[in-house]
Amino acid sequence: MYEERASRLDGAVVWTRTVDRRAGDVHPVLPDGCMDLLWADGRLLVAGPDTHAHTAGELPATRYVGVRFAPGTAPAFLGVPAHELRDRRVELAxxxxxxxxxxxxxxxxxxxxxxxxxxxxxxxxxxxxxxxDPLLSEVVRRLEAGGTVAGAAEAVGLGARQLHRRSLSAFGYGPKTLARVLRLQRALTLVRAGVPYAEVALGAGCADQAHLAREMRDLAGITLGAYAALANRETPQPSGSRTTA
Incomplete structure (x- = not known):
């Protein structure tokens, strides 16, 4: 069972998950641009930003508590550049x-x-x-709304190289990858709402349904149909809740 609520920490979410492994309670953890501070059966860990789906077996716990940080906000909190934790789960120690x-x-x-x-x-x-960094918060806001990387860079007054360098530290990868991840999350929100796939693709900002299917394969590692089946069985936890159960 997964539950979440807004945190008193600005922009963050607090979430919990209890996993019944005997019942096959397994969900993929999909990229979302976020990072988490996790407590998992007595272990404190940090989940870095993902560029691909994570699957079962990484954290064989049954009870999880997490604070999920909005894109770009965790590195200052942790004192570590995001790219050093990309696609990793590390002990807080x-x-x-x-x-x-x-x-x-x-x-x-x-x-x-x-x-x-x-x-x-x-x-x-x-x-x-x-x-x-308030400039990078504005970049996130614009990309979440479906804006282009070029448009976001121009809006905050950063050149392409400057934005890429600062994005690596804040997000763990470049702004183009962040834009893809945020577009995927827009699509998944529409899928969970039962929107037809062709409309999901256009609404999320993909060229067409085939483009969305490729993004699902590359970033999520599952098909739209498989994700929709999970959504119908139980609302999947946002990918930031990185239980990898």
Whole structure:
């Protein structure tokens, strides 16, 4: 079972998932441009930005709690460029040090409400770090709305090379990849709403249904039909909730 709510941390989402592996409770984790701070059965981890789907077996836990950060906001919080964590799940100890990770893990393990405690960890940390780059937040806003990379770069006054370099640090990959990932997420939202695939393709910004099918294969690793079947069985968790259950 998956649940989420808006976090008190600006732009973030707090989510939980309980996995019943005996019942075949498995969902692919799809790219969404986000990064997560995870508590998984007593382990604290960081999930980096994805460029492809992740599948079962990476984190064999049954109970997960996560704080999902909006695209571009986690690197300042973590103190690590996003490209160093691209397509990776790493122990928090590798990012903040073993002593700090153990202290926080013990606190969350002992909490009556691990969800609230993990969010509190994120809030305390956020108060001590620099805010995200406002130019890149504007880039995300424009790309989420279906704008072009060139248009976003022009709007924020960055050249192509400057935008690419800053995007690697903030998003884990270049702006063109981010645009593809955000377009995929627009498409998945429409699929979950039951919109016909041809309309999904146009609504998300793909050239046609064949283009959307290729993007699903390349980024999600599944077909539109397979994703729709998952959506009908149980609303899949947003890909940022990287339980890889």
């Amino acid at each position: 590798d990012v903040w040090g073993a002593a700090e990770a153990r202290r926080l893990t013990d606190r969350i393990d002992a909490a009556a409400d691990p969800v609230a405690e993990l969010e509190a960890v994120a809030l305390r940390r956020a108060d001590r770090v620099e805010p995200p």
